[in-house]
Amino acid sequence: MNRHWPRISHREGIAAAIGLLALAACLVLGLRAPHQVLLSYLFAWLFWLAPALGSVGLLMVHALTGGDWGLALRPALLAASRRLPLMALLLLPVLIGAKVLFPWADAQAADPDLEHQRWWLNVPFFIVRAVVVFALWLWLARGIRRRSAWPSARVFAAGGLVLYALTVSVAAVDWVMSLVPRWHSTTLGILLGTAQLLAAAGLAVWISVTGRNAAPASWTPRRLNDLGSILMVLVLAWGYLAFMDYLTVWIADLPSETVWYLPRVNTGWRWLGAFLVLFHLALPFAVLLSRQARQRAAWLAGVALWLFIAQIGYVGWLVLPGLREHALAWSDPLAWIGIGGLWWLGFGARRRAALEAQA
């Protein structure tokens, strides 16, 4: 691994410039409606965190299980895992704006239920947790990148995955669950982690299969089939966890759990829920069931890209409903473009370096 800054291609430069412009527009909008824009920003940030962090998770899963799928995706996963420092930097607005963004950080909030949560939900501890969680993630990413040798990587990955599950749970509680402080769900951490693995796998499969320097000869039907199976497993795991969370809430019918679902199923947001069930779960599952579809590079790449894109809907579903007057704001796409534009800086060069190291 070279220590130099990666070379930035022309297109990545343009994307980053557009991203900076979009973020500047967000800032201008944010001066007028800080809560609304910070929520958009949190949504966009969580979306782009997923492929970076999920890649670390997938690299660890591969170190533990082995398999050709991981070797095929490795260059893209390594490049994506290098986005983590950027994502750590981009968390700063959320930390700075925590007082505005999170209902529990408002000192005037006269909600007696919040009193016994204050030991966890207070701004200094929130920032400490964010720093610790990111330090651990960066350490995991660095560790798994350096250990390509088999036995040491396995031990590291086994411990790392446990740590990953725990830290993702902390992150999910802090950055998603605490938006509705009265709500609690025991599934959310693992659900968010699975969604991140799905987003990372979708992006990595799409980039690896369609990449300009992907030799078509190396994409044998068997290899494509394996990648399709990985995507299918992740889609099913994600769908299963999300449905189980909904089912237990629906059965128990307790206020502390339904408080999160009510703005999602009793308003127009229910159409987003239906969209996710049909087009994020049922359709990709049906396509991936077919062996012919899995073994065709174009179909597989299309499904992978679609799963990645559809995660926009899912992260929106997690973060946005019920917290502001209007369902959508101009700052949503702006923040998404802003962080997304910066996300790709140096990605191509990193991936090529990893490809060459592998060859």
Next chain:
Amino acid sequence: MNTPYESRPHERGWLARFDDAGALLLAVRELRGRGYTQLEAYTPYPVEGLAQALGPMRNRIPLLVLLGGLAGGFGTLLLQWYASVIDYPINVGGRPDASWPAFIPAALEMTILFAALFGIVGMFFANGLPRLNHPLFDVPGFEAASRDGFFLWLRADDPCFDAALAHDDLARLAPLAIDRVGS
């Protein structure tokens, strides 16, 4: 040869034995090139590329598995709906009789069970079970297919099949032996 039944065209033909997997694969490709489609191959171990060389196979198992899954899933939903709405409605904490979210886990399990059962039972039937004998077993030496024999069976129901011509085509491929299948 004393067979207990008059064998039909899809149970007759020529059985050629080859030296090794490579020779068999070459022979299959050659015959496919000549337009034969009804070819069967028997080898002691899976030979890579042989399935593709034999050409597209009519395989209805995936469709059967799909139908089984759909029948199991929707059947279970229907059963639960009938049981809890029509046959024996009970008020459980004020929830609607037709508790669709709660119906889904059982339906999912039954989808998997029925898909698997349809697949396995369908596979047995597609393999010709419960039939226990076949004219192939009357060919001397055919049992070597599970040891070191590589066999190619040219079926008589092939549109291009002509007993004498097919025999010549096979003989040109230099097999170890050619035997008649069926009577």
